[in-house]
Amino acid sequence: MTGSSLQELDQNGAGSDSSKSVKSAITVSGVVKKFGKTTALDGLSMNIPTGSVYALLGRNGAGKSTLVQLLMAMMDRDSGTISVLGHDPAKEPEALKQRVGYIPDRLPMYDWMTVAEVLKFTSAFYERWSREEEIALVKRFGLNTTQKVSSLSRGYRALLALVIAMAHNPDIVLLDECTSGMDAIARREFERSVIEALQQSGRTVLFVGHQIDEMERICDHVGIIKDGKMLIEMPLDQLKDTVKLLRITGEDNLPTNAPGCRVIEVKRIGREQLVKVELSKAGVMPTLPPGLMIQETVNLSLEEIFVALLDIPQEAI
Amino acid sequence: MNTLAAKEWRENRIIIGFAALLVAVIPIVPTLGVLTHLSLPIPQSDLLSILLSICGVCALYCGSVIVAPEVGNGSLQLLSTLPISRRQIWWTKIGMGLLVMFASMVVCSIVMILITMLGLSMNLVSTGQTLTPAEYVTAQVLVALAATVFLFSVGSVVTMLSDRTLSALIGSVVTAVTIYLLTIWTVGEILLILPHRQTIEFGTHTGQLNILIAVFVLITLILFAASYRLFVSGETLKTNKRFRLLIPYVAPSAAIVLVTVIASWFVKVQ
Numbered sequence: 135m136t137g138s139s140l141q142e143l144d145q146n147g148a149g150s151d152s153s154k155s156v157k158s159a160i161t162v163s164g165v166v167k168k169f170g171k172t173t174a175l176d177g178l179s180m181n182i183p184t185g186s187v188y189a190l191l192g193r194n195g196a197g198k199s200t201l202v203q204l205l206m207a208m209m210d211r212d213s214g215t216i217s218v219l220g221h222d223p224a225k226e227p228e229a230l231k232q233r234v235g236y237i238p239d240r241l242p243m244y245d246w247m248t249v250a251e252v253l254k255f256t257s258a259f260y261e262r263w264s265r266e267e268e269i270a271l272v273k274r275f276g277l278n279t280t281q282k283v284s285s286l287s288r289g290y291r292a293l294l295a296l297v298i299a300m301a302h303n304p305d306i307v308l309l310d311e312c313t314s315g316m317d318a319i320a321r322r323e324f325e326r327s328v329i330e331a332l333q334q335s336g337r338t339v340l341f342v343g344h345q346i347d348e349m350e351r352i353c354d355h356v357g358i359i360k361d362g363k364m365l366i367e368m369p370l371d372q373l374k375d376t377v378k379l380l381r382i383t384g385e386d387n388l389p390t391n392a393p394g395c396r397v398i399e400v401k402r403i404g405r406e407q408l409v410k411v412e413l414s415k416a417g418v419m420p421t422l423p424p425g426l427m428i429q430e431t432v433n434l435s436l437e438e439i440f441v442a443l444l445d446i447p448q449e450a451i
Numbered sequence: 452m453n454t455l456a457a458k459e460w461r462e463n464r465i466i467i468g469f470a471a472l473l474v475a476v477i478p479i480v481p482t483l484g485v486l487t488h489l490s491l492p493i494p495q496s497d498l499l500s501i502l503l504s505i506c507g508v509c510a511l512y513c514g515s516v517i518v519a520p521e522v523g524n525g526s527l528q529l530l531s532t533l534p535i536s537r538r539q540i541w542w543t544k545i546g547m548g549l550l551v552m553f554a555s556m557v558v559c560s561i562v563m564i565l566i567t568m569l570g571l572s573m574n575l576v577s578t579g580q581t582l583t584p585a586e587y588v589t590a591q592v593l594v595a596l597a598a599t600v601f602l603f604s605v606g607s608v609v610t611m612l613s614d615r616t617l618s619a620l621i622g623s624v625v626t627a628v629t630i631y632l633l634t635i636w637t638v639g640e641i642l643l644i645l646p647h648r649q650t651i652e653f654g655t656h657t658g659q660l661n662i663l664i665a666v667f668v669l670i671t672l673i674l675f676a677a678s679y680r681l682f683v684s685g686e687t688l689k690t691n692k693r694f695r696l697l698i699p700y701v702a703p704s705a706a707i708v709l710v711t712v713i714a715s716w717f718v719k720v721q
Contacts, residue, residue: 169690169691169692170690170691203687206531206532208528208531208532208686208687209686209687210684210686227534227536228534228535228536229534231532231533231534232534236532238528238529238532240525240528242524242525242526242527242528242529243526243529244458244526244529245524246462254454255454255458256529256533258453258454259454259533259534259535260534
């Protein structure tokens with residue numbers, strides 16, 4: 135499965151026209167990153183519109199975290215170009231980091247410091263650090279500034295990381311699987327805090343993670359990485375209009391190369407077929423051969439689309 | 452940068468107290484019957500040897516903890532996300548590491564002087580070593596400084612290749628001993644091969660000692676350059692890229708040793 139028709143749609147369809155008119159906060163073009171013989175990113179391209187909340191999805195080892203580390207100038211790319219708010223991470227890392235807030239997956243901190251000391255330490259590096267914003271966020275998240283970082287729960291650590299990422303008024307916030315390891319309640323709590331903190335801020339947000347159902351509620355753009363390449367990238371609504379589940383009746387099977395769609399998966403129950411298809415044009419149903427009839431069109435969740443596009447067996451989820 | 456320096460100081464200042472404590476317990480050791488060859492008052496030469504050993508271990512430790520613990524606990528990742536260049540981070544860490552190391556040496560020396568003043572150690576004259584303060588400074592302190600900075604530089608390279616303090620310290624000890632022995636042997640062999648052959652006894656022949664010190668200063672500078680390159684270009688300091696970055700610094704030295712081995716063999720055969 136290559137997802138080529140989806141990419142074609144993204145490049146030629148209505149979605150690309152709208153994205154072209156919006157200024158990009160992050161542009162990645164043909165980026166390659168290798169670790170010895172392993173290719174982590176293989177000519178990856180990506181475009182994140184300014185002000186969007188973008189979900190970057192992919193299986194473990196797909197290259198998501200490597201991409202984020204390249205965006206944060208923590209690694210050097212082997213080839214390709216990257217622009218973050220007009221800055222090349224390889225050439226202007228400090229200027230870029232002044233404008234980007236980042237929460238990594240491991241939530242690294244100095245455990246021997248108190249919350250107040252961590253905030254004082256990090257604030258010294260930022261030109262735009264707002265003490266008022268810091269106090270407001272600490273109060274909103276209920277952080278105890280005298281508490282040692284080592285005694286914070288993972289949820290509170292994430293909230294402290296969120297304060298650090300937000301208090302210098304960044305234009306972009308990168309969240310790299312920072313909710314992994316949290317229980318469901320802490321994750322919900324963190325998610326609510328993120329939404330509140332980002333509400334009406336107009337910031338560009340890049341979410342990287344595996345909690346697809348939660349990301350679906352927040353994000354408006356989606357990118358799916360497979361084997362270091364961008365499999366698909368488009369607005370969430372457009373993606374949902376493109377990948378559908380069709381309930382088809384008829385004796386014959388729907389051909390895999392039916393005009394106007396690509397068949398991803400077929401399940402037959404008697405005379406009925408449940409077919410996951412990738413439409414060539416969002417919202418436009420495929421032309422079926424005689425004897426087959428679409429009885430129902432079902433919208434898929436982002437998680438179902440993710441699973442279908444990555445050819446992941448259902449039992450593995 | 453000041454904030455980072457203050458953080459480094461807070462993290463490492465305990466080394467000073469620990470080193471001073473080690474020196475302070477030396478007079479207690481004979482009373483415990485642990486090191487029976489030591490007896491009160493301790494000869495100052497023994498005390499000086501112990502002091503130098505402690506300073507050497509301090510230097511290795513100060514170099515070894517520059518980066519390895521931060522890689523291990525992930526805090527280097529936090530540092531990498533802050534708007535400060537890796538060059539600045541390296542200079543600050545090396546600067547503060549050296550400061551802590553020198554502070555340890557000074558504090559240890561003060562403790563040693565106090566031990567002497569309390570009559571727990573014999574002075575230099577009574578042990579037959581008639582060193583004037585000026586001779587002491589030039590002969591002992593300068594060599595000690597060169598040696599400790601060399602040991603620190605070894606630690607500053609090995610710390611880039613490890614993610615635990617203990618493994619970095621053990622690695623530093625092994626590397627320092629290996630470099631020391633290889634250097635002594637190689638320099639000795641080269642001097643033997645040279646036209647004016649003579650018996651080399653480092654430590655008694657001032658000229659040859661100076662050559663050796665110059666070689667160690669050169670090695671120290673190369674080690675600092677390697678440490679800088681590893682940190683600035685080593686990305687997360689977790690990939691094999693670190694070892695590839697080290698090759699340009701290790702390869703010429705290895706080549707010199709190899710050429711010396713071959714040349715020495717030829718000379719002996721002839």
